[in-house]
Amino acid sequence: MSRLEEKTISSEPIFSGKIITLQVDEVELPNGRTSKREIVKHPGAVAILPLTNDNNIVMVEQFRKPLERTIVEIPAGKLEKGEEPRETAIRELEEETGYECDSLEWLISFYTSPGFADEIVHLYIAKGLKKKKDAATLDEDEFVNLLEISLDEAIQLIKEQKIYDAKTVYAVTYLQLQEAMKK
Amino acid sequence: MSRLEEKTISSEPIFSGKIITLQVDEVELPNGRTSKREIVKHPGAVAILPLTNDNNIVMVEQFRKPLERTIVEIPAGKLEKGEEPRETAIRELEEETGYECDSLEWLISFYTSPGFADEIVHLYIAKGLKKKKDAATLDEDEFVNLLEISLDEAIQLIKEQKIYDAKTVYAVTYLQLQEAMKK
Numbered sequence: 617m618s619r620l621e622e623k624t625i626s627s628e629p630i631f632s633g634k635i636i637t638l639q640v641d642e643v644e645l646p647n648g649r650t651s652k653r654e655i656v657k658h659p660g661a662v663a664i665l666p667l668t669n670d671n672n673i674v675m676v677e678q679f680r681k682p683l684e685r686t687i688v689e690i691p692a693g694k695l696e697k698g699e700e701p702r703e704t705a706i707r708e709l710e711e712e713t714g715y716e717c718d719s720l721e722w723l724i725s726f727y728t729s730p731g732f733a734d735e736i737v738h739l740y741i742a743k744g745l746k747k748k749k750d751a752a753t754l755d756e757d758e759f760v761n762l763l764e765i766s767l768d769e770a771i772q773l774i775k776e777q778k779i780y781d782a783k784t785v786y787a788v789t790y791l792q793l794q795e796a797m798k799k
Numbered sequence: 800m801s802r803l804e805e806k807t808i809s810s811e812p813i814f815s816g817k818i819i820t821l822q823v824d825e826v827e828l829p830n831g832r833t834s835k836r837e838i839v840k841h842p843g844a845v846a847i848l849p850l851t852n853d854n855n856i857v858m859v860e861q862f863r864k865p866l867e868r869t870i871v872e873i874p875a876g877k878l879e880k881g882e883e884p885r886e887t888a889i890r891e892l893e894e895e896t897g898y899e900c901d902s903l904e905w906l907i908s909f910y911t912s913p914g915f916a917d918e919i920v921h922l923y924i925a926k927g928l929k930k931k932k933d934a935a936t937l938d939e940d941e942f943v944n945l946l947e948i949s950l951d952e953a954i955q956l957i958k959e960q961k962i963y964d965a966k967t968v969y970a971v972t973y974l975q976l977q978e979a980m981k982k
Contacts, residue, residue, distance in 0.1 A: 618942065618944060620860065620861060620862040620869050620942050620943070620944065621862050621869070622862050622864055630813070630814050630821070631813050631814060631821060633823065633835075633837040634835065634837065635837050635914075635915060636837050636839070636915055638813070638814060638821050638839075640816065641864060643864060645940055645942065646942045647942075649939070649940070651940035652816075652817065653864040653865075654816040654817065654818050654819050655864060655865045656819070656821075656839055656865070656915075656916075657865075658912075658915065661914070677803065678803060679803040679804050679805050680910075680913040680914065681805050681824060681826060681836040681838060682836075682838045682839070682840075682913060682914070682915060682916055682917040683910060683913055683917055686803050686804070687910075687913060689913070692914075694914075724957070724968060725960075725963075726963060726964055726965045726968045727863075727866060727870075727963055727964045727965065728911040728912045728964070728965050729841075729911045729912055729916065729918055729965075730863040730865060730866055730870060730872070730963075730964045731818075731844070731863065731865070731875075731877075732818060732819055732839075732841065732865060732918075733839075733865055733912065733916070734865040734866055735912055735915075737965070756832070757828055757832070757834035759801065759803050759828065759829045759830075760803070761801060761803065774907070777908075780908075780909060780910055780913075781909055781910045781911075781913045782909045782910065782911050782912075782920070782965040782966070782969065783965070785907060785909045785969060786965065786968060786969050786972065789969065789972050789973060789976060790972060792976055793972060793975055793976045793979055796976055796979035796980050797979050799982075
């Protein structure tokens, strides 16, 4: 197996925003040559797969400016500074859906775009949902429509490209696998 | 259902690099207020789930500078200008693994980080693999180790957080689902 590591020679900060920062690193490659790496730093996020007592999935429809369209996703949100992913999951579930849950189980964590970004998503499954508030209490620049759909409806929304993002596609496939293994 | 769209008031270009560009858009929210959106534009990518004739998965180990570590992934690569995703998949499979394939089937496409980036990954499954070249012919700044592993080994690598990215975790779960549905 060959050596793969890239050493940082220098790092140029380009942008520091509300959510992401961007830097360009000059690196020494395994063969001694140099190259540039464009790197987006992100605080990390959680996503929650909320299952109602009648086995529906709670999802949110929201406009995603980078895509210039609305898509349907499982609830998710960025980690606040100093916040444990589990706390973020409980907070975001309540903020985006108005639900609190009896059980919250970690399923998996993954990097979304390891080629250019360090964003990690921690995925939890939430069960024993209870409506705490009638309406969601969103961030002031956040607008969502709530949906409660069956697994079959979720699979159909993937076909229609209304569900169109990695974490939600993974979550739906995870549920399909659980169902298939029951049989 | 409430209106969710955000209208662009202005768009400020921040950075234009080899791979990504960054812009900050000022938007009008559904309630008439304004907010800023940090948006990374990416050319899009393909990923390939290559299955050998004895049902092993061909993966690549590579250093990911944003994560400062090596991870194990299915082969993937960026779309070149004017290239159809299918062509990219055939090219990247050969470049990264030395394999060509008899059949290449599209499985799914998904956005990796719709909150801040427009990157889309088109995922294909490649079967009927034949070694075309002894060695991979990588880009000049690309270094990978090749692995051929079973589905069970892939599941183990997920547990060990050596497989740690969305597209690969999805691909492994997809295969698990296919296996479970056979039974």
